[in-house]
Each structure stands twice: as C-alpha cells, then as structure tokens.
Amino acid sequence: MTAVQLKTGIDWLTQELSDVIRLFLGDVTISDAPGDMRIDHAHSEKNGEWIEYVSDGTFGFARHVAPTDDALEAKRRIKRAAKNCLFELMRTRFRFSPPWGSLTGIRPTRLIYEAMEQGQSLDEAVNRLTDEFFVSPEKAHLLKDIVTMQQGCIDPPEDTFDLYIHIPFCVSRCAYCSFASLTVGKGALLEPYTQAVIKELKASAEMMNVLGLRIRAGYVGGGTPTAIKCEQLERILACAMELFPGAVEWTVEAGRPDTIDREKLSMLKRMRVERISVNPQSFSDETLKRIGRAHSAEDTLRAYALAREMDFHHINMDLIAALPGEGVSEFRDTLGKVNELRPESVTVHSLAIKRSSRPHEQLTVAGDSHNQANAEGADEMITLARTLLTGAGYRPYYLYRQKYMAGNLENVGYALPGYQCLYNIGNMEETQRVLAVGAGAITKWLFKRERRIERAANLRNVEEYIQRVDEMAERKRGVIFAYAPSEGRSALD
Template structure:
C-alpha cells in the first residue's frame, strides 16, 4: 500500500514507534520519493483514550483517495492485571492489526503484533500471574494475535527454560562474555560491530587492553564472591586470531574465570576459514566444551555472494577438525532467506548439516539490519519472498525435529524475512546455558572486550546495562571509563 501523506494524532516517540511497527508489518509505504502513483492520498490514524475509566483505546483509521473517504474503527480494553501504559500501547497495535486484517483484508502475520526481541519473557510473566499452559496460549492469541503454532512454540520453550532460569535466583551465580570483534571478512548481512582483523600491532594493543580489563573483572568477581556458571568467547570471530594469540587468549580466560561452578564454556569458531586443528586443540586444552561452527548455508554460490570467503568443503573440514580435537559439543548456525536461495537450497543445506551430526542447530531468519551492506543494496538484490521463506523454514524445522532436536531458546529481530524468528534447537539435556540466560535477562552477565555489554540484575528483577565502545579506538583509549561504570553498577546492585 502506497500512501502520499500520513497523519497521526500523537507525536509521542513510543506511539510513533508502535504505529510504525504495524505499518512496516503490513508493508505500508509513506511518501516514497520514487513513487508518482499512490493507492491513497492520505492515511490518518487517531487513537482516542477512555479518560473516564482509563481502561480502553478506540482507534480510528481513515483513508482518502481524491474526495472519497473510508473510515474504520476498533475499540479494545485493558485487562485488570495490565498496566495502563503498556496496555495502551498494546491496544493501539491490536486495534490497527484488526483493521488491517479484517477490514483491509491484509494477510495475518505469524507473530501477530508481537515485536519484541524476547517473546518468552511475556510467557514467563503470564505464568507468574498464575496462568496455566492453555491460559497462556489463550492470552497470546487474544491479546497479541499470535498464531497457534508460534504460541505453542514459545510456551514450550518457556516451560523448558524454567529450571535454567531458576538458577538465576542465586544472585551470586553469573556468566561472563569475552568479545573479540574481528572477522576474516565482513558478511553481506552483518550489522555486528566487528571489523576485519587489523594489523598485528593493533591486534596486540587490543589484546593487551582486553587482558587489563579481564584482570579488573576477575578482581570484581572475587570481591563479590561471584560464581561463574557459563563463559562465552564470542565476537566477531575469536578464531580470527593467529594460533599463538588465540591460545594465549583462552589460557587467560580459563585462568581468570573457569572454576568449580562453570557448567558451560563456549568458543565461537563461526567462520570455518578461521579454524585450524591447532586452534581446535587449544579449545580443548583450556576446557572449553562447546563450539559454534557456522555455515549459514551449504550453497557455495551463496557463500560467495554474501562474502563468507569459504566453501562448503571448508565447513566439512572444520567439523572434522573439532571432532578430531575432542570437542564434545558442536553448534551450527543457518540463515533462512539468503539472497537467491529457494526451497531446494533449504532442503539441501539442512540435509548436509544434519549429516555432520551437530549437537545443536540455530535457525536464523534473515534480518535486514541497519549498518549491513545488504540493507544498503536491498533494491539491487533478489531475496526470497515471505511465503518462500516460510516454506523453507518448514522444511528445515521438520528435518530438525526428525533428527531429534528440540527448541530451547528463541529471539526475534526487526524486519525478519518471512516475519519469522531465530530458534535454537538442541539435544535434550544439551541446551546452551548462556543463550538461555542472556535472553532471560535474570542473571548478571559481565561482558569484557570491544562492543561487549554487561547486564547487571538488581533486586526485583530490575536490569541495568553497561556498554563497551563499539569503535575499536574508543575502546582502547577509554577502557577505564567502562571499567568504572561497570564497577559502579555492581556496587549499587550488590553493595560494598
């Protein structure tokens, strides 16, 4: 739908944001400079609040073409257990969703009006309010228009996560993230704050600074008597480092954080072209027991197009090396909806990956992210449409189910192909602890390194974050500022 002019009876940032989410969901384009023909001259949205009872929202959507008007109205009401602010925002989206689907005949979305990154948090909140499984699913369908398969998916995941999240009730149990923001090359779809591996001199400076930051974090862990549950060395691609630097890094991480309470130690080896048998042996030597080797696809033409700089044969080699080194647990990431791919490619990729016998598989729906080259060249590249992506996802999830993996964590991003989601599947009992805790946001996670984030949990589930600089030079030159910020938050949350 192409609209020449748009009016909204609010300038509040949150209202503008949630209305935009609905317009993007239904592919409404406002005043594109490249268009000369519009479906409607004006789209007007007015939200009217019930000032007397503060329990409802009426939404009026008006379309105008020349002198002709079409007006549609919906009114919805808050639940007694719902805050006015959050509930009002939900009702605005719900009213607009009903107008688009019921009056304007738009196709319903798999996730309805759910837009947040962590949908299981809604399920956990409803469970804490006393709802049983069917009650939760009913609320997801009624309040958010989530389709039944997605409602079942996040509810099942939420129940599976309960014993893991229960451990976060121990305020002394934490996790640690170590960031290496370097890659062999930049992928077409990537928006992460990583860069091509710099010169040996700059890499040396980075590792020296990281070493300094790790010593400060180690001191804080000892000061507050924290117990480290999981360690995650990510990026970027940590295995981009040369073999000596990589070995030294893992030695430092293990010496600083590995203790009696560590249940999981993960190292990202995501780029097969950055992995060697020696690096795989270093991973085992320092006690890491979980590694990610991420093909994204097994189609060589796609790998070349998206800038991966490796082939499917390199993926086979990398899997052989990590198994030869004795690594117990291998995760692999795949992306659905990459440029030029179709249903046949999806079937071929998932079958080849399953033949490698990974212990868990994470399926990502391609997201068009700000900061990625793919976002910039979107108009010049062919992506599979939503229906094709959904069919590809169905093929892959069916194969994964038959292979014997179960979904254990989930997150969503904006502008995802097929209006889908990212889901991690694992063998029963081999769920990724760090992934569950980072999405659950109930455990303190201390992040070190460029672009790393620390999440400090306060009493009452309040969360504060501390961000290290994404820019490499800023991180190197301002490290003490980030160390002090994190120390201050820990003191506020845990006392002296």
C-alpha cells in the same frame, strides 16, 4: 514510499503503534503529517474504565481496560490494548494476519513467563497468546516447546553471572554483516587488543570478588574468535579461566570454518572448552561466494570432521534462511547436510537486512527486491527448518526476533535434549547478569528483585577501546555498583 499519518494523544505510544503498522506495511514513513493513510488513536475514560480506540475513518476498534494506580502497569495495559486495536484494524483492512500477531518485542516468551507467574498453567499462558494477541497457533506452539526446553536452565543460581568476551576480528567481511567486527588485516591491533581485554578482565574480576559472585557460563563471541592468533586467544582464555574458575559451560564461537585448524582446536581442548561453533550458514558454494564468506562448503565439512576427530562433544552450527539468491530447495539441501552431520545444536537465523549492511545497498542498487519478495520464502524455510530439525530429534530452546528481519520472522536455537546452551538462554531471556568484556560488548546487569536491567556498553571502535579500556571498566563499575549499601540496597538487588 507510502506515508502514514498517525495521531495519538499519548506520545510514548507513537513508536509502539508504528511497530504494528510496519508489521503490515514494511518500511513506510510514519508521522503526524497528512499521508496516504490516516490512523487515529484515542484514550478516554467512561464509567470507571479506560477505553482505547483506533480508527482509520472506515474501520474502528475499541478495547476496555481496567484502570490502575501503578504507573508501569497502567502503561503496559494501555499499550497492549491500543496495539491490539490497531492490529485488528490493519488485519481487517489488509486481510492478512502476521504470524506473531500484535507482538512486536524481541522476546515473545516473556508473556508466557509473565502469565505463569500470575498463576496460569503453561497451556493457559499459550492460549492467551492466540486469544489476546492474535499469535498464530504454530508460533504459540513453538513458544510452548521453547519454554518446556528452558525448564531447569532458566533460573540461574542467585550468586552467579555469565561472562561474555568479544573478539571483534574476522578474516574477511561477509556481505550481510552488521556486527562490530574488523578484518584482521596485517594484525597490528591484535596484540594491543589482547592486552586490553586481559586488563578489562582483571578489573572486572575485582568487582565480582567484592560482590562475592561466581561465574556460571562463559562465552567468547565475535567477530570470529579463532581469527586471532592461537596464542593470543589462549592467553585471553587462560586469564579468564584463572580469574573466573568453575564455569559449568564454555563456548568459543569458532564460527568461520576457514579459521579452524588443528592447532586452535588442540588449544581449545587443552583449555577445556567443550562447546564450539562451526558455522556453515549455507552448504551452497555459489551462495557463500555471493555473500562474501570466503570459504567453501568443503571447508565446513573439513573443520567439522577435525573437531569430531578431536573429540569435541558439543558443536553448534549456525544457518541463515533467506540468503540472497537462495530458495527453499537450497535451504532444504543445507538442512539435509546438517542433519547428516548431527551437531548437538543448530541455530537458524532469518536474514535480517539492516540498513548498515551491504546487501541492503547492493540489493537495492541491483534492483533485486530480495528483502520483501523473499519474505514468504523465508517463512517457508523457517517452517521447513522446524519440521526437519524436530523430525531429527532437535528441540527449539530459545528464540528472538529482530527488526528488519525478512518476513518479520525469528531466530531460533535448536538443541538435542541436554545440549541447551545456558549462556544463550540467560542472555536471550534476560534472566542472568552478563558481565561483558571487549570492544562493543554490552554488560547487562540484572537487578532481579526490581526486574530491571542496566546496560554498560563498551566502545565499538577497537582503537578507542584499546586506548580507553580503563574507562570501560569504570562504566561497568558505575552500573554494577549503582546502589550504595547505605541505601539499603545492593548491586545484587
């Protein structure tokens, strides 16, 4: 494996600069020990300006930064300048330019919102991405479309939160899965889990009542929520809806088509859940078998037809680009079928091969260089998805990037106008508080005025979660009530 020697006098920059190196070189070893390549970063001050300089012995790039006394802002300016210098160096040396430029964060829309808050127009903010951060015009345009679709949904009312409930069970495990999820097995944990979730919901409702907050959107994800018994899911939903009435949107990720039947759909209808997911991932049976999905394309069509027959008005479909063994033609076929079905929203993921998932091992063991070799293919598939879906009237409305993603690409949510999922936007853009319940669920409490998010993570292990559910509620309470009113601030600051 290639080894890169990285020298910087600023410790906290090491990770940031390493992320830029990996945009070009993939999963390389980076340390301050001698390696195949050496990169030096230096921070200095001259004539009242800060100077960031990055060199590899052959090329060198510098940026001048206006100093500031604001510690956070200083860090931001130094980080951006140093990363941009390094990006210029790497693209000069390796003669290619990754599409997201020097941006390595998971929420690139944030830079647009930041610039708009400083008084720039949307067009000016988008141009800044290409001029300052080397983002390709295509990606900058994608972000512009997303920000446009988010208008009216991005700022939730001050006195609201969104609720997330995690159901960590699936009927079988997909090969690429890196989520906190167990197979249902004989179902011994289902009832204790249902009871624990209900207990946590009740404790959480008390906190929201003290704060006078009301629910905006509810989301039940997994795992596969419909993998548990119908009556258990109904009890969870009934409890949540009674404790948190008045949500303008409820989503249940039905997800795997092999868990969807008339009984469960009737229950969801009865509970007034209008948004559900029926996720094909691919319409190729060979691919589904290869990735261990344990359902067929026919199952997806059947589940979708049943949901339509039962009058569900918002169905989302998840697809994955760059699945093992799939090329552009298989993905084109899947997109064509989705466009024929015309769900109200479509989420296109790029296969993120994380170290914890089986394909990473399997594909490496099998000598299949899928991860890197398919990167260009993944890029083409993502572009194809955009062309075909926007051609059919869908618009991108949220996006996030992930580490280890094939081709360093992105996940994009598309929707027909008017069908943007509020929960997805609030959660992805971090503009809404998320109260989360269930094993592995993470409460993200937004202190809006301070622009700060505090997290309370529940235990991922289902048995431990069940045993220690009271402690989960306490963790949440600790974060949400972090500020005593006597300090002049509250949990709503």
